[in-house]
Amino acid sequence: MVSATVAERGAAWEVAAAVPDPELPMLTLADLGVLAEVEVDGGAVTAWLTPTYSGCPAVAEMAADVDRRLRAAGYRDVRVRLRLDPPWSTDLITAEGRRKLAEAGIAPPRPTSAVAAAGPVPLALGPTRTAAPVPCPRCGGADTEELSRFGSTACKALWRCRACREPFERVKEI
Amino acid sequence: MQDHSTQADVDDHVYLGLAEAAPGPEGEGRWAYGTGFADPLLGVDTALPPGVDGADLAACCLMLGDDALVLAQRLIEWCTRAPELEEEVALANLGLDLLGQARLLLTRAGQADGSGRTEDDLAYWREEHEFRNVRLVEVPNGDFAHSIARLLLFATARCALYEALSAHPDPVLAAVAARGVKELAYHREYATAWTLRLGDGTPYSSARMQAGLDAVWPLLDELFTAHPAELRAGVDPAVLREPVLRSLSAVLAEAGLTVPDVPPLASVLGRAGRDGVHTEALGPLLAELQVLARAHPGATW
Numbered sequence: 114m115v116s117a118t119v120a121e122r123g124a125a126w127e128v129a130a131a132v133p134d135p136e137l138p139m140l141t142l143a144d145l146g147v148l149a150e151v152e153v154d155g156g157a158v159t160a161w162l163t164p165t166y167s168g169c170p171a172v173a174e175m176a177a178d179v180d181r182r183l184r185a186a187g188y189r190d191v192r193v194r195l196r197l198d199p200p201w202s203t204d205l206i207t208a209e210g211r212r213k214l215a216e217a218g219i220a221p222p223r224p225t226s227a228v229a230a231a232g233p234v235p236l237a238l239g240p241t242r243t244a245a246p247v248p249c250p251r252c253g254g255a256d257t258e259e260l261s262r263f264g265s266t267a268c269k270a271l272w273r274c275r276a277c278r279e280p281f282e283r284v285k286e287i
Numbered sequence: 288m289q290d291h292s293t294q295a296d297v298d299d300h301v302y303l304g305l306a307e308a309a310p311g312p313e314g315e316g317r318w319a320y321g322t323g324f325a326d327p328l329l330g331v332d333t334a335l336p337p338g339v340d341g342a343d344l345a346a347c348c349l350m351l352g353d354d355a356l357v358l359a360q361r362l363i364e365w366c367t368r369a370p371e372l373e374e375e376v377a378l379a380n381l382g383l384d385l386l387g388q389a390r391l392l393l394t395r396a397g398q399a400d401g402s403g404r405t406e407d408d409l410a411y412w413r414e415e416h417e418f419r420n421v422r423l424v425e426v427p428n429g430d431f432a433h434s435i436a437r438l439l440l441f442a443t444a445r446c447a448l449y450e451a452l453s454a455h456p457d458p459v460l461a462a463v464a465a466r467g468v469k470e471l472a473y474h475r476e477y478a479t480a481w482t483l484r485l486g487d488g489t490p491y492s493s494a495r496m497q498a499g500l501d502a503v504w505p506l507l508d509e510l511f512t513a514h515p516a517e518l519r520a521g522v523d524p525a526v527l528r529e530p531v532l533r534s535l536s537a538v539l540a541e542a543g544l545t546v547p548d549v550p551p552l553a554s555v556l557g558r559a560g561r562d563g564v565h566t567e568a569l570g571p572l573l574a575e576l577q578v579l580a581r582a583h584p585g586a587t588w
Binding site for chain 2: 159161166167168169170172173176177180192193194195196197198199200201260261262263264265267271285287
């Protein structure tokens with residue numbers, strides 16, 4: 114019966130994985146790495162979500178959307194739970210998620226290992242152009258700079274391309 | 288294979304009606320109107336691990352949660368008042384991180400002490416003397432430099448504390464701290480950048496930044512003063528004193544600022560924020576924070 118369980122879990126995963134993120138609707142919760150696990154036990158489905166930032170106001174919305182979609186798919190006994198450990202990281206955003214972000218004009222995050230390797234710059238003022246380049250999601254130009262570390266949502270920063278002169282948002286590495 | 292009705296336990300799902308009655312073509316139009324998923328520790332295993340005392344753990348979570356809640360409230364006071372729109376957005380984002388941490392920590396406190404109090408019970412229905420935050424987070428914002436000075440002190444110290452707490456035996460506190468340490472690192476970076484910009488700017492900006500530091504520095508010591516409940520829960524902020532002071536001194540030196548030579552703010556018969564003894568600034572802050580919840584008890588939307 115192992116294969117049946119795997120197939121059941123796969124089907125439930127597909128339903129939960131298709132839920133769009135409320136704040137980055139071009140991404141699904143699976144693209145974003147927020148959907149941690151889906152388990153099917155008999156008739157019960159449990160979906161685990163790992164919230165992004167502590168203060169992310171979209172967590173309740175995500176939980177409600179996953180719950181609703183699973184019920185709409187015919188599951189009656191649905192549980193949505195949060196998993197805090199290990200903490201979410203931008204490294205969990207899938208390749209597909211990164212592609213969709215760039216397509217929507219949002220620069221995807223770099224691997225956190227690349228950022229750590231570039232070293233913290235706690236005592237230098239205004240490293241608005243970082244060692245590890247952030248290519249412009251519109252023109253691909255490498256000459257970009259940070260306008261503000263904080264943007265329209267907790268997970269994004271505001272940047273500008275010095276080649277095409279367009280501002281763009283960027284998902285911050287965490 | 289998708290008829291699981293026999294397993295249905297509708298009583299478990301008070302939000303079922305909301306989830307099914309969602310408006311809009313995609314049914315995802317309830318944004319900001321309440322989802323029924325109000326518990327910030329929804330479905331997280333909250334059993335106390337062996338060897339962890341619930342009362343002591345609750346006391347620690349309350350202290351950390353109150354610090355975060357009160358500073359979040361101070362930070363959002365900058366909305367519509369910050370020098371630039373970008374800074375207003377930044378300060379509000381920092382406040383949002385802290386508010387998220389506060390929700391998790393207060394929820395954990397209400398579970399660990401066995402009282403079953405929710406985050407809202409603790410945030411809105413305690414009196415001033417029941418708050419356990421350090422006085423550093425409650426004093427008024429002052430000018431922008433003053434607020435940056437407070438943020439620099441708090442973020443540097445709290446980042447170090449969260450780093451230590453991410454190995455705490457309580458898995459919930461450890462997870463909140465592990466998440467928080469990355470957020471506080473951003474807060475510290477932001478405060479550091481402004482300290483450098485103002486300190487190393489014009490003589491006028493430097494003087495304002497120095498005045499802000501001088502004003503908040505007497506409140507720094509409380510962050511390193513261990514409360515007995517913290518020590519029993521395996522948390523000793525005193526060990527952070529040296530590394531945090533070293534880090535702060537390096538920032539101030541780079542910014543051309545002086546480490547203030549001022550004594551710590553006196554306590555009252557040895558009691559301060561961690562014991563519920565606060566400055567006169569906390570009362571008005573709580574009045575604003577709590578007025579709506581108290582005017583409409585239990586209201587939801």
